[in-house]
Structures are given as C-alpha cells and as structure tokens.
Amino acid sequence: MTESLTAQELHARRGRLTVIDVRTPGEYAAGHVPGALNVPLEHLQRALPALRAAAGRGALAIVCASGARSDSACKALDEAGLDALSVTGGTDAWARAGFELERPAGARAVWPMERQVRLAAGSLVLAGLVAGRRRPAARRLSAGVGAGLVFSAVSNTCGMAALLSRLPHNRPADAAAELERTLAALRG
Numbered sequence: 001m002t003e004s005l006t007a008q009e010l011h012a013r014r015g016r017l018t019v020i021d022v023r024t025p026g027e028y029a030a031g032h033v034p035g036a037l038n039v040p041l042e043h044l045q046r047a048l049p050a051l052r053a054a055a056g057r058g059a060l061a062i063v064c065a066s067g068a069r070s071d072s073a074c075k076a077l078d079e080a081g082l083d084a085l086s087v088t089g090g091t092d093a094w095a096r097a098g099f100e101l102e103r104p105a106g107a108r109a110v111w112p113m114e115r116q117v118r119l120a121a122g123s124l125v126l127a128g129l130v131a132g133r134r135r136p137a138a139r140r141l142s143a144g145v146g147a148g149l150v151f152s153a154v155s156n157t158c159g160m161a162a163l164l165s166r167l168p169h170n171r172p173a174d175a176a177a178e179l180e181r182t183l184a185a186l187r188g
Helices: 007-016 025-030 041-055 068-079 090-096 113-131 136-155 159-164 175-187
Strands: 003-005 018-021 060-063 084-087
Touching: 003 007, 007 060, 007 090, 018 041, 041 060, 041 068, 041 175, 060 068, 060 090, 068 084, 084 090, 113 136, 113 159, 136 159
Parallel strands: 003 084, 018 060, 060 084
Antiparallel strands: none
C-alpha cells in the first residue's frame, strides 16, 4: 500500500525529503513544489538507479498534479524495492494550502494534463456527434471516447494522457538534457 503525506506535511519536511515531480516537463515548468526534481512518469523505469541512490540518502516524496500519477509512481517504485511517499492532492493541494510554486524563468506554461485530456476528449465527442449528422458511423468516435473514459476511470490509467504527453508543447526542446541533469543530481 502506498504511504502518503499531505501538502502541509511535505512543507514541514521539505528539507529532509527528495521531492520528485512525475508530471510532464511542460506541466512542471508551469509551477512545481520548490526544489522538486522532474522525472516524468514515463521515464521512471530509466530513472530507477538514480532514484535508488537518492533513496539511500533519505526518503522520496512523489508529487504530480492531483495525486493519481504519484500513486502510480509509488506503486512502480514499491515493485522495484524502493519506498516513496505520495503527496495527497499533488501540486494542486500544495497551491490551495497557500504554498508558493516555483516557476523556472522564461518557462512556457502549459495546461495541466487533466485539462488537456478534458479538452481533447470533449472535442472528439463533439466532432463525432457533429459528423454523425451526415455520416451516422462517425458517432462511433464519440462512443469510443466514452468507452475510453470509462476504462480510464476503472483502471486509474489514461491512454489519452499518455498520447498527449508526447506532443511538442509537453516536451520542451531541452527535456532530454534536463532529464539527464536531474538524474545526475539524484545520483549525487
């Protein structure tokens, strides 16, 4: 079972934890817990040796936007033999608690992934319904998106978010170099 901590507990223990933000680089740039290091969820397996080194120096706290991705990351880390704490409510809870978010100078902010998914899903459903007025088979697009959303809720995964995270606005040009710098910092 994933252990968790609140935004207030994270704030109180900030200097004693290594905080890992598992959102996309674009979401991270839009605002993150001060001092958090960005290891996107899709790169977690690659980062395991560096995370293992960081865990040897102290506890890991995993944060995302709302807590769902950090829970997934903690489960994956647990399977790899690493203990980590998931921040309940993520950076959203951090900001609601009145704590400052850090934003890199000159970074371009992007919408949170959940908002991007809502826009894409809603647009596809609407497109399927509008196109279905001329071609009834087009309504299958809306049905497929609806089925995907149900599956996403039941499985607590999101295929659409995985696809959207690969779009250029969610992957800054220097994301690979930044990940390498993060992994080096984690290795100590």
